[in-house]
Amino acid sequence: MTGAKTAEHASSTLSLWRNLQSIKKSLKPVVLDGTALTIPDVIAVARHAVQPSISRDGELAKRLQRSVECLSAYLAKDTVVYGVNTGFGGSADVRTDDMLDLQIGLLQHQNCAIVSPHDKDVNNNAERLPSDVMQPEWVRGAMVTRANQNIRGHSAVRLExxxxxxxxxxxxIVPLVPLRGTISASGDLMPMGYIAGALMGNPDVFVQVGRGKQARVxxxxxxxxxxxxxTTGLGPKEGLALINGTAPSCSLASLVLYDAQQxxxxxxxCTAFASEAMAGNVDWAAPFIHAIRPHPGQIxxxxxxRRALRGSQLVxxxxxxxxxxxxxWQDRYSTRTAPQWVGPYLEDLLLAQRQIETELNSTSDxxxxxATPLPGCPPPSGxxxxxxxxxxxxxxxxMDKTRLALQMIGRMMFSQVSEIIHPSTNNGLEANLNASDKAxxxxxxxxxxxSAYMSELAALAHPVSAHVMSAExxxxxxxxxxxxxxxxTMEAVSIVRMMxxxxxxxxxxxVDLRACHLLFFDEVSSKLANAGMGISEDGHKKIMETIELAWKAANESHWCDRIKPTSDALWSVLAKLLAEEGQSGSSLASLxxxxSKIAAIVEETARGVFYPNLAITTRHVASLLGDGTAPIYNHIRETLEVPLHCGLDDDPLYCHRRGLPYEKKKTLGSWLGFIHESLKGDLMDEVMGALDGGIDVRRNGVTVSAVNGAKEANGTNGTNGY
Incomplete structure (x- = not known):
């Protein structure tokens, strides 16, 4: 890294993660004062059962009271105030003196969206019907965000x-808020209308009480x-102040942005991992290339x-x-141009984060x-x-920026995966990553x-803002x-997480397969050198080049099918070597x-290295990986216990039908499900922890590296070894 500014996105993402970890561990409430609510605060309340509270600062109570009193004094002058003694929206030409019922009338016409019967019965949805209400975490986030925005003292809302x-x-208590029906123009009126209706105790607005199996509606x-x-009832503007704002959108955007940044x-x-999988030539990551085109995100x-690949033996x-x-000679675009592809969108994501953070602490009704003194403004006028x-x-x-960024990220990962699976592009790995000894x-x-994920993600990328319709x-x-x-954008997050x-x-x-190949080549080379065949050093080198090229080229099925074409490729190079080394008198016999000897070495070594006699270990493979990828590999192989998959031999149906043990066999989808679920929690924490150590965070004067710790715990001590 060339300086702190070059890591702005990583540092910001790490800061969000660290702050959330701190909030979760502190067991203290998130304190609202209208100025300091953060994205991690919203996440903590929405997802992790951290309780919020309102600051007990006396000035906060005073500013809320001042705004209520100012509105009262203003109304006493027989002035017209929109939404307080007028109708709403296009009906603002209506006047009324019944100000309290007007606020109930506001909620009445906004409590108009759909909550399906199956959403009201948390224990009876055997048909898995899609929900028509928001996820509880979205609603919790909206509630804490709205409270923080109203606390600012510009909304004439009482503290109670x-x-x-x-x-x-x-x-x-989490209201059941309809999923659809807001255009987020005069705020998210409908969603907040249901939250306000629940707060007022409307007997036909439903709420979920509790979580999990204990939840009731x-x-x-x-x-x-x-x-x-x-319930205290609603004052002259309090219904409007509660619902006429951006809190649901801002809350959901906070949840989305937190996940998208990670x-x-x-x-x-992943790009570093893909480069290792394909044994890439990653000089495209050299600082020089990016310093002469100095876009911050690209750099x-x-x-x-580079940091993720530090120490890698596979590139x-x-x-x-x-x-x-x-x-x-040079890697394909999906890895080689990753800095140029992703970099601009890191800059967009940072701007998106600043927009959301500003909105969390803004008055939006x-x-x-x-009624409250503000820096740079004249004294309050009332x-x-x-x-x-x-x-x-x-x-x-x-959100439109974030969703487009996710589409670009997904497109890159899609291309990388296709390249790794396809035998013509994966630099010698078996087709479809077949690790077994049969087709x-x-x-x-x-x-x-x-491909399916990518198609859906691409369809989501179109800007929503282009579809505005006139309303009300x-x-x-x-x-x-x-x-x-x-x-x-939350849908896009879910898809990219699957990808x-x-x-x-x-x-x-x-990388397991790549490690097998490297071990195979190393052992063939060693056995060839010790075979006593009198082959010169230059001849040894030419034979090994032939073996490696032939082995990589014959990768359309499984390792057993590589033995014969690799042996066949040796005839021409051996004949040439015999001629060069002056053994033509007995060339046919010597040839x-x-x-025969070299072909036997190739076959014997292959059978001792590849499935079912796998010679590699998790420790061996981890020792070959970079500082950023080794922890992920260890987590998948050791913590989640996801094994190398050997096709039919590891399929539960195949084993079950043949009377073989199948209890520990799973479909690819089940193993993938463990990884996907872990990406919502401990695996992503592993990634962020590696970043924490990787950017040389100093604690008590000592540089801590989460990656080196992971390698040492795995017994590799950061060095190679089988």
Whole structure:
């Protein structure tokens, strides 16, 4: 790395992860004050049962009270205030003195979306019908975000109303909020309308109480009564203040962005892993190349890949350069141009993160009360202003950028996986990564799956903002569709996570095969040198080059089928060597003798190295990998216990039908499921932990490397060895 700025995305992603770990471990509540809510705070409340609380700072209570009093004083002057004594939206020409019922009327016309009966029965959905309500974590995030935005003192909301919202969270009461029906223009009116309806105890708004098997769905009125909560009713603007804002979109965007940032970093480690799987020439990651085209994202991706490959014995081009040899001289685009491909989107993701972080601590409703001193503004006037802070285009922009970034990342991983599985592009690995001793299709289906994932991901990439329709009596002629964009981006996150799981599984299988080949070549070379055949050093080199080229070329099935073509390829080189070394008088006999001995060495060595007599170990393979990829490999092989897959011999149906043990056999999809699920938690933590150590984070003056620790724990001490 050439400086702190070149690691801006990795540092930011690592900071989000570290902060979340700290919040989870502290067992302290997330304290809301309207200015300091972070993405990790939202994640902690939404996903990890961390409880929020409202700051007890006396000034916070005062500013909330001032905004309520200012609105009251303003109304006392017989002034018209939108949504307080007028109708809403295109009906704002209506006037009313019944201000409290007006707020209930607001919720009434927004509680209009669909909650299916099966969503109200948490224990009875045997048909696996798709849900029409938001995931609970989305709603929890929206609730804590809305409370934080309203706390800022511009919304004329009483402290006790916001305390009620937080109390619902802490009692594990989560409203059932319809999934569809918001255009995120005058805020996310419908979703927040259901949250506000639950807060007010509407008996026909339903909530989930508790989690997991203990979860129940109840009418909001019953849930509040059972948990000892009470409703204060709504003041003159409080219904509008609760629902007319960006919180659901901003909350979901926070969840999405947190995951997307980690997947973006993971994609760079995956690229390093793919390079190792294909024994690449990675001089394309050299600092010089990127320093002369100094886009920050490009420079960072190259640095991250170099760091992930540090210590790798499976690639050339970094610690050792390749200046001669056979085969494809430069890697294909899917790895070689990864810095140029991903780099610009790291810059977009950082901008998206800043947009979301700003929105979390912004006032986004309407109208707004000027009752709180603000830096750079005149003293508070007590006036009420109508504006458009509810227009959530900042979130739409962030999510459309993020979704396009995910599509580009997925496209790169798709191409890399295809290259690793295909025998014509994977630099000598078996077709479909067949590790067995018979014809098998092993990973062929995963190649098809990746194509399916990529097609869906590409379809999601189109900007949602291009599909805005006029709404609500043409009052909402332009609207952000931020929540729809965030939903689509969450779908993209899910797909890219599946693609990443496939990628990691494929690479883990591939590096095992690569390690087998390297061990095979090493042992053939050693046995040939000790065979007492009188072959010169130059002759030994030519024979090994022939064996390696022939072995790699015959990779369309399994290792057994490589033995004969490799042996056949030896005839011409041996004949030439015999002639060069002056043994022409007995050339035919010598040629047959040499060929017989070397062919026997090739076959004997292959049978001792490859399946079913595998000579490699997890420790051996991990020792060949880079600092960023070894922990992932170890996690998959050791922690998750996902084995090298040998096709039919490891298929539960095949074994079951032949009376063979099948209890520990699983389909590829089941093993892949373990990796995918782990990417939501401990495996991604492993990746982030390796990054933490890899960027030389200093603790008490000592540089800690999570990667070296992982290697040492695995018994390799960072060195080669079988």
């Amino acid at each position: 109303v916001l305390e009620g919202l937080i109390a619902m969270l802490n009692k594990d 109840l009418p909001a009125s019953q849930a509040l009564q059972e948990t000892g909560l009470y 997947l973006a970093y993971l994609s760079q480690v 960072e991706v190259a640095a991250n890949i 050339v081009g970094l610690e050792k350069r390749k200046h001669s040899g056979n085969g494809l 309407n109208p707004l009360v000027d 006036e009420v202003f109508s504006g458009g802070n509810f227009q959530a285009v900042a979130i739409t922009s962030a 098998n299709f092993t990973f062929k289906g995963m190649d098809i799956n990746m 009596m043409h009052n909402q002629g332009i609207n952000s569709l931020a929540f729809v964009s965030a939903r689509r 990443a799981a496939c990628h990691l599984y494929v690479c883990t299988q591939a 047959a003798d040499w060929h």
